[in-house]
Each structure stands twice: as structure tokens, then as C-alpha cells.
Amino acid sequence: MADLIYRKVLHDLKDRIQNDQFKNQRLPDERSLSEHYGVSRSSIKRALSVLANQGIIFKKRGSGTFINPLYRKNDSIFHYEGSNLGITDSFKSDNQTPSIKLLNFSVVPATEELQQELFLEPGDFVYDIKRLRLFDDQPFMIEQGYIPIKIAPELSAKIVSESIFNYLEEQQGKVVTKSFMSIQAAPSTDEDQKLLNLKPIEPVGLMEGIFFLDDGTPFEVSNMRLHYKYLQYNTFVSLDEE
Amino acid sequence: MADLIYRKVLHDLKDRIQNDQFKNQRLPDERSLSEHYGVSRSSIKRALSVLANQGIIFKKRGSGTFINPLYRKNDSIFHYEGSNLGITDSFKSDNQTPSIKLLNFSVVPATEELQQELFLEPGDFVYDIKRLRLFDDQPFMIEQGYIPIKIAPELSAKIVSESIFNYLEEQQGKVVTKSFMSIQAAPSTDEDQKLLNLKPIEPVGLMEGIFFLDDGTPFEVSNMRLHYKYLQYNTFVSLDEE
DNA sequence: GAGTGGTCTAGACCACACA
DNA sequence: GTGTGGTCTAGACCACTCC
Known part of the structure; x- marks a missing residue:
């Protein structure tokens, strides 16, 4: 996986961008990069297009490829990138330690809605998992999820x-690679305030989503309520390929 | 633009998917599609990868390409799709009429931050535009934007x-096709409460973003404060190419 | 083994920016 | 005109699934 050519180029370029190794916020042209890395221009283009989709660079036809000046400017403590999926991996790792407090773990019949969202049959059961996520003893997210027991x-x-997600990947070889997400804001409930140490006027961010395995199987329906300071969802939208 | 090969294939496939013209939720294999359309397999792959990024299909190596059964309309009243850019086009049009109340329109020197974000020189000026957006006399968004006068x-x-955006596209031939967005939640300020008819405990959703023209030129820096009920940001995330 | 998607190459030609 | 990114082709070989 990691030995793919375009990925190696991708990671190397990303490193060099983060280490500020390019003058004038500009990357070398594609043909030079092709020669430098000893790979075809197509592979360079593929790596660059991933970076562009992540909003890290943008390309101007006829002019060159430039680093997005907004990249790295958003340095809030936590953020959830449009290109990240798992929560555990979404933190600015810094010095703080994430932890989890399990609030509920049970098995219940799938509702009709869950049956539809998770491709289940009537009579199928799901885990009902409620967790509080913390960062150095500071709670920041209540996470309620449903996972089919048969998966x-x-x-x-x-x-x-x-x-x-890590368990699935390391122990089961199942990888979560896709999700539909919906993001909203809402006033905090009493429970939110208690669990997340919020004042009544402080809101929560809602993230609802369905996570899919590699092969397209829907794997989890999740409802997340975040302390508002800890929600920052960054995303790069492009209509180029609509 | 519309005569690009991969786009023609893309649109045709999308139509055929929406009209349910494929049996068993499955598309023909790439080599057959290549022959059918009389184009190279690379072009087919490009069209398919766009559809996959939009969550419409998913591919299983060794098995084939399948239609995502979850592909369906999301029917909340307002929403901002991960694949929409302009605000005006983001409403479920229904029976309600969007309108705009202009709160401020002036020209100011670009701050250092704006200079960096919009690729400006010291001494350049920007429009300072503050607007209140309504939907049938119900205000839902305060929008503050900066646009370089030279653009x-x-x-x-x-x-x-x-x-x-419509003016630019129709009158100037400039198309906004990319944006870098950051979404957060926050308690409402006094001004928010007054302009958006919010109670003190009701929050706002924040969307900050930079919009880019077709050619990569940064065009507008925008700070949007939304009535919390009117923020729903839907997005499809894929890690395939991280 | 046959079929399918994934990666990669080498190269052609086009469209646009800039001097 | 030169340089840059964009599109597209034809074909090779790899990795995985399923029979």
C-alpha cells in the first residue's frame, strides 16, 4: 500500500510543503517533478490532484502549482478534516492524550431506520454504543453509535x-474508508452540559454519519455531539468534476 | 468544457444510473465501457472515479463496479451540500423565496491577513460587503465578505x-468553482440574536471560507453566521486517496 | 484460469499565462 | 514563443475475486 509510487510522491511533497521547502509558495512544474522523482508525469499529476483535493495546493493552468496560503493557518487545537474519517486520528496529536469513557454497551433490535441505513433485515440486532471522548480529562464529545452484530x-x-476502527483494521482486516456526514449546530441539552462541562448558552456541534467499509458495506451509524470549541470541520469543495 | 470526453461519459453514466438502466445495481466492466463509448479506459476510469467520489458508485477490485444503494435525495429543508458552492443555489427551492438585505457596502484597504488570503499587495483595496439573507422574510444568515476591487x-x-456569483458568471464569464471552508458552532452574539431572531441560548453555525475562480485566483473571503436551524452541511468523505 | 479494477508509463496534443 | 497544467490514448503489468 505504502509502496505505491504516487503515494510516495504524495507523502514526500506533503512533507516538503509542511517543512516550507518551496520558495514563493510555489511547487516545481510537473515535468521537473517527473524527472526529479524518476516517475511518469501521470503519477506526479495523481499525487498533485490528491493534494489539490485536500485543499493543500491549487493549480493554475499556464502559471504553475501553488501552496494554499490558508493551509496551516487553521491551527485550532482539534479539528476534523474533510479528509479524515476516524476520530482517534483526527486530533492534533501534540502532547494531549485522548481517552474514552464507556457510557453504554448493549445489543438492541435494529429500528426500521437503522435497517435501511445499514442494509439489515427485520430481526437483525445492532450494538448500541455510547461513549464519552476526552482529551487529557477534558470531555469533548458524546458519541452514540450503532453497529450490526453480524458485521x-x-x-x-x-x-x-x-x-x-483500529481494532477492525488490525484484527479483522476490515478498513473503514468512506462516510456520509451531516454537520449541524444545536443548543446543548442538560445531558450535554453535564457530560461536556458546558454552560447553558454554550452549544454543541452535531455530526451524524454513516461509515462504510472498503467494499461499500455500511458499517456504523453514528451520532456525535461535540463541545462547540472542539468542532472544526475543514473541507475543500471543488466543482471541477461535477 | 462540456465537450470533454470524460464529462460526456460521466453525465451519460449518471443519467443511466438515475434512470435505473443497469441491472443488479452493477455497471459494465471498464473495458466494455471503453469499447462502448469508443474512448480509452483511462477516460472511463476518470469518469467512474468522479462518480465514486460523489458516493454514487463504489468499486470492488476483482468484482466490478456497483451503484451505491444509499444514493438518494436528502430532504431537509435547507442544506449546504459538500458539492454545492453558492448559497443561492443551496436551498431546496420549494415555495419559499430567498432575498437579501444589504447591511454594508464599502471599500477598505486590505488587512495583512486579507492580503495573504487573496493574493493582494499592500495598498490594495477590497469591498467590505455585509448582507443579511432571508427566506420569506425569515432571516437565516449574516454574511460578511471581502472581494478585491481589482477582480x-x-x-x-x-x-x-x-x-x-451569478453576476460574475453571467456578466463577466468568471466562474467560482472551488472553496476552502471551515465549519464551526458558537454561541450567538447580541447582534446575531437581533438580526437572526435568536434566543440567547440558541447558537449560530459559522462557515468561513475562501472562494476561488476557475483559474485558482482567490476571489472572496467570507464569514457566514447561520441561524443554527439552517445549517446542515452534508458531505461524502473517502479515504481512498489519502 | 478468467475477469475485473488498480497502477504506471511514454508520449501526443491542447489551452492558457506571461513576457 | 516558451512554459505550464489539462486531456487523452494505447498498452503493460499487478492484485484481487470468483468459479
Whole structure:
């Protein structure tokens, strides 16, 4: 996986951008990069297009490829990138330690809505998992999720107290690579205020989503309520390929 | 633009998917499609990858290409799609009429921050445009934007009281095709409460972004404060090419 | 083994920016 | 005109799934 050519180029370029190794916020032209890395121009283009989709660079036909001046400017403590999926990996890792407090772990019949969202049959069961996520003892997110037992029949309280995605990937070879997400804001409820240490006037950010495995199987329906200071969703939108 | 090969294939495939012309939620294999359309397999792959990025199809190596059964309309009243850019076009049009109340329209020197974000020189000026957006007399968004005068020297109070993007596209042939957006939630300020008819405990959604023209030129820096009920940002995230 | 998507190459030609 | 990114082709070989 990591030995793909375009990925190696991608990572190297990303490093060099982050280390500020390009003058004038500008990258070398594609043909030079092709020669420099000893790969075809197509592979360079592929790496560059990933960076462009992530909003890290943008390309001007006829002029060159430039670093987005907004990149790295958004340095809030936490953020959820449009190009990240798992929560555990979404933190600015810095010096703080993420942890999880398990609030509920049970098995319930799938509602009709869940049946539709997770491709289940009537009578199928799901795990009902409610977790509080903290960062150095500061709670920032209440996360309620539903996962079909037939997809992950061996889940345990211990596992869900850690990273479910990491468990799946490392132990089961199942990789979560896609999600539909919906983001909203809302006043905090009493429970939000209690669990997240919020004042009544302080709101929460809502992120609802369905996560999919590699092969397109819907894997989890999740409802997340975030302390408002800890929601920053960055996304780069392009209509180029509509 | 519309005569690009991969776009023609893309639109044709999208139509055929929406008209349910593929059996078993499955598309023909890439080599057959290549032959069918009389184009190279690379062009087919490009069209398919756009559809995959939009969450419409997913590909299973070794098996084939399948239609995402979850592909369907999201039917909340307002929403801002990860694949929409302009505000005016982001409403479910229904029976309600969007309107704009101009709160401020002036020209000011670009701050250092704006100079960097909009690629300006010291001494350059920007329009400072503050607008209140309504939907059938119900205000839902305060929008504050900065646009370099040298990009749109002919802006007028009349124009900015309507859709700036539409004006640019129809009158100037400049198309906004990219944006870098950051979404957050925050308690409402006194001004928010007054302009958006919010109670003190009701929050706002923040959307900050830079909009880019077709050619990569940064065109507008915008700060939007939305009535919390009117922010729903939907997005499809894929890690395939991280 | 046959079929399918994934990666990569080498090169042609086009469209646009800038001097 | 030169340089840059954009599109497209034809074909090779790899990796995975399913029979």
C-alpha cells in the first residue's frame, strides 16, 4: 500500500510543503517533478490532484502549482478534516492524550431506520454504543453509535473502550474508508452540559454519519455531539468534476 | 468544457444510473465501457472515479463496479451540500423565496491577513460587503465578505444585493468553482440574536471560507453566521486517496 | 484460469499565462 | 514563443475475486 509510487510522491511533497521547502509558495512544474522523482508525469499529476483535493495546493493552468496560503493557518487545537474519517486520528496529536469513557454497551433490535441505513433485515440486532471522548480529562464529545452484530460479532466492552476502527483494521482486516456526514449546530441539552462541562448558552456541534467499509458495506451509524470549541470541520469543495 | 470526453461519459453514466438502466445495481466492466463509448479506459476510469467520489458508485477490485444503494435525495429543508458552492443555489427551492438585505457596502484597504488570503499587495483595496439573507422574510444568515476591487471593479450596491456569483458568471464569464471552508458552532452574539431572531441560548453555525475562480485566483473571503436551524452541511468523505 | 479494477508509463496534443 | 497544467490514448503489468 505504502509502496505505491504516487503515494510516495504524495507523502514526500506533503512533507516538503509542511517543512516550507518551496520558495514563493510555489511547487516545481510537473515535468521537473517527473524527472526529479524518476516517475511518469501521470503519477506526479495523481499525487498533485490528491493534494489539490485536500485543499493543500491549487493549480493554475499556464502559471504553475501553488501552496494554499490558508493551509496551516487553521491551527485550532482539534479539528476534523474533510479528509479524515476516524476520530482517534483526527486530533492534533501534540502532547494531549485522548481517552474514552464507556457510557453504554448493549445489543438492541435494529429500528426500521437503522435497517435501511445499514442494509439489515427485520430481526437483525445492532450494538448500541455510547461513549464519552476526552482529551487529557477534558470531555469533548458524546458519541452514540450503532453497529450490526453480524458485521462485528466479537465486539466487547473492552474493544469499544478503545478505537473500534483500529481494532477492525488490525484484527479483522476490515478498513473503514468512506462516510456520509451531516454537520449541524444545536443548543446543548442538560445531558450535554453535564457530560461536556458546558454552560447553558454554550452549544454543541452535531455530526451524524454513516461509515462504510472498503467494499461499500455500511458499517456504523453514528451520532456525535461535540463541545462547540472542539468542532472544526475543514473541507475543500471543488466543482471541477461535477 | 462540456465537450470533454470524460464529462460526456460521466453525465451519460449518471443519467443511466438515475434512470435505473443497469441491472443488479452493477455497471459494465471498464473495458466494455471503453469499447462502448469508443474512448480509452483511462477516460472511463476518470469518469467512474468522479462518480465514486460523489458516493454514487463504489468499486470492488476483482468484482466490478456497483451503484451505491444509499444514493438518494436528502430532504431537509435547507442544506449546504459538500458539492454545492453558492448559497443561492443551496436551498431546496420549494415555495419559499430567498432575498437579501444589504447591511454594508464599502471599500477598505486590505488587512495583512486579507492580503495573504487573496493574493493582494499592500495598498490594495477590497469591498467590505455585509448582507443579511432571508427566506420569506425569515432571516437565516449574516454574511460578511471581502472581494478585491481589482477582480470585480464594477460591483455596485445593486449587484451585491443579488447573487454575486451569478453576476460574475453571467456578466463577466468568471466562474467560482472551488472553496476552502471551515465549519464551526458558537454561541450567538447580541447582534446575531437581533438580526437572526435568536434566543440567547440558541447558537449560530459559522462557515468561513475562501472562494476561488476557475483559474485558482482567490476571489472572496467570507464569514457566514447561520441561524443554527439552517445549517446542515452534508458531505461524502473517502479515504481512498489519502 | 478468467475477469475485473488498480497502477504506471511514454508520449501526443491542447489551452492558457506571461513576457 | 516558451512554459505550464489539462486531456487523452494505447498498452503493460499487478492484485484481487470468483468459479
